[in-house]
Amino acid sequence: MPDGLHAAAAGMAAQQAWLDALSNDIANVNTDGYRGTRVAFRDLVDEAGATADVATRSERQGALTESGEPLSLAIDGPGWFQVKTADGQVALTRAGTFRPDADGSIVTAGGAKLEPPIQLPKDVDPSQVRIRSDGVVEANGKELGKITLVDVPAPDGLVAAGEGLFRPTAASGAPAPVAGGVIRQGYLETSNVDMPTLMTDLMQAQRAYQLQSRALQMQDQLREIANGIRR
Amino acid sequence: MERGLYIAAAGMVAEQVRQDQIANDLANSSTPGYKADRAAQSTFGDLLVANQLTGQTVGGIDFGPQVTDVRSDLEQGPLDQTDEPLDVALEGQGFLSVQTPTGIRFTRNGQLSVDAQGRLITQAGYPVLGAAGRELAVGSGSDPTIATDGTITVGGKTAGKLAVVSLANPVKIGDTLFAGQPGVPPKDTVVRQGYLEASGVNPARAMVDMIVSLRAYEASQRVIHAIDDTLGRGIASGGPVAG
Numbered sequence: 001m002p003d004g005l006h007a008a009a010a011g012m013a014a015q016q017a018w019l020d021a022l023s024n025d026i027a028n029v030n031t032d033g034y035r036g037t038r039v040a041f042r043d044l045v046d047e048a049g050a051t052a053d054v055a056t057r058s059e060r061q062g063a064l065t066e067s068g069e070p071l072s073l074a075i076d077g078p079g080w081f082q083v084k085t086a087d088g089q090v091a092l093t094r095a096g097t098f099r100p101d102a103d104g105s106i107v108t109a110g111g112a113k114l115e116p117p118i119q120l121p122k123d124v125d126p127s128q129v130r131i132r133s134d135g136v137v138e139a140n141g142k143e144l145g146k147i148t149l150v151d152v153p154a155p156d157g158l159v160a161a162g163e164g165l166f167r168p169t170a171a172s173g174a175p176a177p178v179a180g181g182v183i184r185q186g187y188l189e190t191s192n193v194d195m196p197t198l199m200t201d202l203m204q205a206q207r208a209y210q211l212q213s214r215a216l217q218m219q220d221q222l223r224e225i226a227n228g229i230r231r
Numbered sequence: 232m233e234r235g236l237y238i239a240a241a242g243m244v245a246e247q248v249r250q251d252q253i254a255n256d257l258a259n260s261s262t263p264g265y266k267a268d269r270a271a272q273s274t275f276g277d278l279l280v281a282n283q284l285t286g287q288t289v290g291g292i293d294f295g296p297q298v299t300d301v302r303s304d305l306e307q308g309p310l311d312q313t314d315e316p317l318d319v320a321l322e323g324q325g326f327l328s329v330q331t332p333t334g335i336r337f338t339r340n341g342q343l344s345v346d347a348q349g350r351l352i353t354q355a356g357y358p359v360l361g362a363a364g365r366e367l368a369v370g371s372g373s374d375p376t377i378a379t380d381g382t383i384t385v386g387g388k389t390a391g392k393l394a395v396v397s398l399a400n401p402v403k404i405g406d407t408l409f410a411g412q413p414g415v416p417p418k419d420t421v422v423r424q425g426y427l428e429a430s431g432v433n434p435a436r437a438m439v440d441m442i443v444s445l446r447a448y449e450a451s452q453r454v455i456h457a458i459d460d461t462l463g464r465g466i467a468s469g470g471p472v473a474g
Contacts, residue, residue: 004247004254011258018261038315040342040354041262041430045405048255050262054354056344059374060314078374153349153370173347180386208260211434215254218441222250225452226243 003048008216010049014041015209017052022202025193033062033095033164034191056156062094062192064184070126071098071106074189079149079181083112085165090115092150092175095164096188100126106137110163118145131185151178235458241295242451245272248298249444256432257441263311264340264407265430266303267437272296303403308339308428316374317343317351320428323420325395328360329353329408335360337398339428340407345369351383355406361391377424395420 021037028034036058043050064074073081073096080092097109104120105113120129124139131137135147152158157172168175249270259265273296310320319341321327326337336357343359346352349370351359358366361383369375369383369390376384381393396413404410 004251007251007254007258011254011260014258015261038342041259041265042340042354042407043255043259043262043265043403043405048251048258050258052261056354059316152347154345154347156344157347171347173349205261208257208434211260211438212254212257214438215257215441218250218445219254221445222247222448225449229452229455 005216005219007048008212008219010044010051011212012209012216014050014052015205015212018205019202019209021055022198022205026198026202029191029193029195029198031095031164031191032097032188033093034193035059035094036193057158058192059155060192062189064187065190066186067188068186070129070186071100072096072186072188073098073131073147074184074187075149075181076184077181079151079178080166080175082115082148082150082175083108083165084115085112089167090175091161091165091167092152092158093164093166094189108163110165112165114147116145116148118147120144131183133182133184135183147183148177149181149183150175236455238295239451239454239458241297243448245296245298246444246448246451250441250448252301253437253441253444257434257437260430260432260434262340262407262430263342263427264308264338265432266305266403267431267433268301269304270298271300271302273299303401304431305401306431308431310423310426311429312425313427314425316424317345318425318427319343319377319393320423320426321395321420322423323417324397325417325420326398326409328394328396328413330358330360330366331408335364335413336404336408336410337396337401337413338408342427360394362394364394365391367391367393377422379421379423381422393422395422
């Protein structure tokens, strides 16, 4: 027999997971290169209720905004920038706020170096750097290297590592170069979540949570009435 | 034996089953491709008479209700636009085919994903099947385009076609999957990429059903009280027991 009390409780837990995901999205509504969280609701096997235990990332393209910075890069289409963090591990990101570090290497806002690395010569100012749509980096007519866009077979298997970085895992597969993405210099890809949609979703999640807490109360009332049979 | 007591108690049990089913529906009010359940009640007595005698239902004899049938309401749910490349919604009566460890199952939840081998999978990790029961390899890189007939194109090349089937006697088994006998692909079913079919649960209706059911449950309990009162009075006026 399905148990309504636990069904309602499981439903509330699932909505809670959605609320948590939405608040994370809202906090990152202005984070460049951010990809919205998507929770996957499903009903439970062998018992009543619902779960939202799998969270994936939205794959929609974010809007491109002009930043005017020479090392601001946006990807139009599929793919990720590949970087290497200080601990030597590879990470992927769509947040294109790059800058030169003290040695002239192009790094992310958090200091992770592009992989393969690209180093600006000492006499070159970032404003002299030209980055072509295919990723080739030039300064004063000299080629400095090429930014390679990569992708993994299963982006949902990537693990968020903070600062807009994602780590490849066994579940995501190894990163490999990908075609189809175009690099735009002087642009940034904004967060692919937007406030109106988030607020509507938030309202919906809240109402669903409320509704299920009503169902929980109903179940409690049923038991109270049953207990009242014998006065 | 006081028959009325048991009739009223059966009424309470039936409403409890209905409440549990509504709570389960409400818990899944955000589950894509979920289908609401409908509980049908009939009376014990009607069934017994129908089975043993003429095969027809004899009305008016009522020994209390029981929930005889819970079935899924397969009505088309509303389509929500998500713009996600791996979301598909079915418009019409068809189902997607999914390979699970216990055999081929069917779903209308088109929130799909790709695994490390590049196969199209459901959120529970089961491969989605194409024509002839083959898994669909969509690989990485450019996002697949899914046509309204279910044909998947990746980077200009056809990668397969979603096996959309009609389903006889669908039985809900959890994970938004159904078991049943697949039939020929339904003609009228259209695949919409970038959409999800919202849950078939109507919260307003569920809320009303829940209140109606609660009051029916309460009424049955009152009947038990009333019968108990009557019995008590009878015993009291009889003398010796009540002393």
